[in-house]
Amino acid sequence: MQVTVRFAGPIRTLAGRQSEVVTLPEGAVVRDLLQLLADTLPTPFRLEVLTPLEEGRAPLALLLVNGASLRNLHELNRPLADGDIIAFVPPMAGG
């Protein structure tokens, strides 16, 4: 299946790109996508975004699936579907 990954704001600089289409095997979950990105994207992205996210040190709202953020770390095991849009976005607090 194919999913689109988008990067917004300062995360774009870390990722070195604006967006990309990623091919994943059927049944892949969010965590699988993160692993693939860790391997293919520049190191700063892994160090400053992926690792803190997976370790619960960065807000979950960094990561959106189809416009909504994950509710908890367990949802990293949520299966993805063809056509899903995953966005990495600086989270907003308060207001």
Add this chain to the structure above:
Amino acid sequence: MLECYGKKLLRVNLSTRTIRAEALDDAFIARWVGGMGFGTRLLTQEVTPQADPFGEENTLYLCVGPLTGTLAPLFAQTCIVTKSPLTGGIINSYAGGHLGGALKATGYDVIAIEGRASNLVYLLVTPEGVRIVDCPELAGLPAAEAEEAVKTAARRDDLHTIAIGLAGENRVRYACAISETRAFGRGGAGAVLGAKNLKAIGIAGIGDVRVADRDAFVTAMGAAYETLRKDLAQPWSVLGLFGRAGTGTAIGMVNERYALATRYHRQSHFDKAEEIGGEALAKKYPTRPIACLACPVHCGMLHPTVKTRWGPVWTRGPEYETMYSLGSLCFNDDTDMLLMANKLAEDYGMDTLSLGVTVAFAMECAERGILPRDALGDGIPLEFGNAEATIRLIHMIAHREGLGDTLAEGVRRAAQALDQGAESFALQVKGMEFAAWMPERMRGIAVTFSTSNRGACHKRAPIGAELMGFIPMDSSEGRAALVASIQDKVNAIFTLVSCRFLEFALPTQQYVDLLNAASGLQYTEESFLRLGEAIWNLERLYNLAAGISGDEDRLPDICFQPPPDFPKDAKPLTREDFATLLRDYYAARGWDAQGRPTPERLALLGLEPNPIG
């Protein structure tokens, strides 16, 4: 006791050209604290709810608060309270910068401007005295040029100013008042000043600003700075992002959540959003941050001398809200145009939100065949995404030329004039144009747009919590009560006068500590929030008396027609959802089924059953 106040009100009557200093008594000060509190209580007592906003009987109040002019961070705002030509009700409007500090230094906590001058004048408030000065030579000038002229004439380098541009003089209903690099944006304060023939005000003071308990104040200030420092140190601090490249850095966050209204709410996502956002502008144009008084966030982005297609421009750059109103909503991705439009809005003195929504409304009308595509003349088509059309419309509106005359009335009146079903898609509540948020997407916005006393206002909403997913954007549970509590809290902090952004980081108790240390008063968190609620209810009663009933707590039809790209996992707002939210809201507020404050609730808030007038 109350050392942080000047305890004086300056009353200027432009009709009779009389000037009077009045004392503010301790009981009034203790009860209403400052800023929005002072302005709301004064207006609801002194200006009849039936007053014509453009008439002599309307008064415009400039108010500062107990923390204005001190080193407490993010308290540089000045509050204007007046009767709005857009809504016909009471509005409060804010600007940061350095005007508030200057006003505080005069010893006046409030300047009340009454009546109307027989010809164009400016007001000077300095240690040399208070003077009303005829200024026919300033007619039609951009706001910044009028400010410069007043500064030169006063021959003081400590003078700070507020001025209107041509739009205010022409009573464009959403004309704003400009104060140096900031603006009292929403609600038409500039039009009220224009109707009073008051082009500008120059303020300079040499007084000392004191606090009641110096040690307690130092402690409270230190705690506030520490809280801010911790917030700013986080890599994803939104205040930190604002400080680096302005509020426009928020656009990506909103867009990726499919919450950025695009092409007049026909889309909830804009492909070009990040190209018009804060980081993009900071990269493309020379930029330096410029701060309000004593503020460590410095979210203002000054673009000095940018070369655009329309010539050289300098502007204090577009905010996030402007990137929606003149950007995504109009389907514009031209950054030169965005800067030029922002500059024109500064020069003419117009609220960029209401202006942009009105321009987009005109484009939508053309799309639907309600307005002709050649309505702008000169072969410029009235259509979405057309930069020339946007710029042309801004000029036409400020000058009230042709179609601009209709649009200068705001979308509610324009829709009524154009008829043909335009009211169903006019993006307004109570006459105030939308801000950059989608009620169909965010339940908190649906509640606060429909119920805010100044119309479709976003300043009193749980935006961060909804965007962060702490509370689901598309769930109504508890949402109405939450919004009511935020409305109260924001009102309370606007008495001090806090910047809206400080609330992102500072817990309520720290606000109360600062207030008590500065004033010697003994507010608690509870009594402080009740003050906010009391002010909200005063506004509501005034608006009811002005003829704005609970029927106007509603959203335009277009908000119940979600765009095709609405996220498939999210639930768009339905009419049933809205009815539930509104019922919950009235219940949370202790109001009756028609949205009227009950005598019981008023008594709880220490208000008389009929406190208006």
Add this chain to the structure above:
Amino acid sequence: MSKPLKVDIAKCTECRACELKCSFVHFGVFNAHKSGVRIVSRWPELPGARVCRQCAEPACLPACPVEALVRTSDGAVKVLYEECTGCGACVDACPYDGIWLDPLSGVAVKCDTCEGRYECVPECAVGALSIGE
């Protein structure tokens, strides 16, 4: 001789927190006119800054007729506010616009380095202030 306050004007956001800190430290009130450092706005151009240069041979010191100007432990010149009569001789003498009179109280105001503590420096949120050479 004391070191002057250095203002990196390219970093300055014109927030004027330095002015409020200075007046609070010296007078216990917030009043920009009572500050020994002044930021002069000229936007959209960069601002200017007025501050005492801590001259090795200050012109202000001998100009004072009532000995209200004295040297501190780090060599800075400081105003004795109770002695100052507000005659303005120091203001006239200074060639650098580094000393001025507070319009409310009439006393002379200048940067005296806070006895070497330079209290405004940590107050600046953007690091535009430092101790110069």
